[in-house]
Amino acid sequence: MNKTTKRAFTFALLLFLLFAACTGKKNTNPQKESSDAPQPVVAVIPFQAVSGVTNTEAGAITQMFFDSLNNTGKVTLIDRREVGRVMLEQASRANDGSYEDALMELVNELGVEWVISGSIETIGKNFLLSVSFYDSEKPEFTGAANIRLSSIEEGFEQMEPLILQCIDILLRTGFATEPREWKYKIGDKGPGGGTVFFAYDGYYRECSGDILPYGCTWDEAEAASRDYRGGGFTDWRLPMLVELRQMYKNLKKNNLGDFDDGLVIYWSSTEIYSDNRHTEMGTVYFYNGSETVFPRRHQLRDLPVVLRDYPLAVRAVRVFYEE
Numbered sequence: 001m002n003k004t005t006k007r008a009f010t011f012a013l014l015l016f017l018l019f020a021a022c023t024g025k026k027n028t029n030p031q032k033e034s035s036d037a038p039q040p041v042v043a044v045i046p047f048q049a050v051s052g053v054t055n056t057e058a059g060a061i062t063q064m065f066f067d068s069l070n071n072t073g074k075v076t077l078i079d080r081r082e083v084g085r086v087m088l089e090q091a092s093r094a095n096d097g098s099y100e101d102a103l104m105e106l107v108n109e110l111g112v113e114w115v116i117s118g119s120i121e122t123i124g125k126n127f128l129l130s131v132s133f134y135d136s137e138k139p140e141f142t143g144a145a146n147i148r149l150s151s152i153e154e155g156f157e158q159m160e161p162l163i164l165q166c167i168d169i170l171l172r173t174g175f176a177t178e179p180r181e182w183k184y185k186i187g188d189k190g191p192g193g194g195t196v197f198f199a200y201d202g203y204y205r206e207c208s209g210d211i212l213p214y215g216c217t218w219d220e221a222e223a224a225s226r227d228y229r230g231g232g233f234t235d236w237r238l239p240m241l242v243e244l245r246q247m248y249k250n251l252k253k254n255n256l257g258d259f260d261d262g263l264v265i266y267w268s269s270t271e272i273y274s275d276n277r278h279t280e281m282g283t284v285y286f287y288n289g290s291e292t293v294f295p296r297r298h299q300l301r302d303l304p305v306v307l308r309d310y311p312l313a314v315r316a317v318r319v320f321y322e323e
Contacts, residue, residue: 038290040170042114043078043106044069047131052122054257057152060118061129068159069116071322074167074203078110088108107136114170117181126150126274129162131171143169147270161240161269164319167203168242183322187256192231192318197247202322207239207247209258214311218281218296221267221314228316236316241270241291244284244315252286263287265294265315283312 049058063080070077085111091100103115118131130146136258145165149155156317188196190206198205212224225238239247244266251257270282272293280293294312 005091027301036122039074039076040114042075042116043083043110043112044080044116044118045083045106047118047120047129050119050121051117053120053127053152055115058120059154060154062118064155064159065118065131065162068163069166072167072203073112075170075212078112078139082111095117103134104136104139105279107134107139107298112136120152120155127152127155131162131166133166145169164240165242186250190231190318191320192233192236194230194316194318195251197243197250197257197317199322204320204322205243205317206252206320207243207257207317208236209315210260211316212314214266214313216312216314218267218294219225219313222269224314225316230316230318233318236318238267238269239315239317241282244268244282247291247317248284248286248289248314253289259286260313261287262311264311265292267294267312267314288291 014249023027030105044062047058047062047065047231049055058141066080069075083106086106090105090273103117106112113136115134115136116131117134118129120127120129122128127149128146130144131148132144133142134140135142145162145168147162147165148159149158182202184194184196184199184204186199188199190196192206194206194208194209196204196206208228208230211228212220222238225236228236230236248256248265252259264287265283265285268282268284271279272282273280279296281296282291283294284291
């Protein structure tokens, strides 16, 4: 690292340690002792502040990400003060090695399986929060996840979708050993009366059936999902794009979940593009699993003729856990 980069890096680390010290709590996962399956050991390093974002804001987002990931009970996190100590020692030494070399040094020093790094930057009038995963066994970066925010403050309210993406990536890369037998499996009826479309080690997602007539707008879909009360639960919401992919792969392709065999497109909560005139939301075409975008606010009559025969539909989703 050059001197300028090293100074900026050291300042970011100091802020990171300040946030860590302010919490005053141990950061190994309290649920690990009660789990039968080993959990991956993970270090989260300070997120980088890019164009239009301060180091203080990046430090606060790093802290929120750390706490949210820890609360899932699916990983064992190294105390962030210990991570900061090792990284400050690295920054104090003359080091002309690559970024990957520095990560491997961190891996060896802390004895971790994964290092999660991230950045937050401005994209037009929005912010993009991105994280990437360094697998010490390969060793290489394996997967990435991101979420678009309208403001820094929204990051504190909308962290769960990013955390869900992170868990998906960690599970997909196969860190875990054989899980024990759990109550639910894919295709089962969940506690909210929906169909389980994701199941791993006591962590589940279920989806409702279609809750509005075909042809609904995104605003109608979002409101209907939020107001849905299957099983008496109040945590139903519109699915993210990654969840629609899981529903198609795990349910529709296996003839589960009572999906229509016709030309049906499902709304997601994932924003793909936005400018001063319109916002485009991600959707999945359940006839073949392809993805496209539709404007957030529209009437079917306003769409091109070729698209009017493609009913836009909605299913609500929720996450639940089994102890």
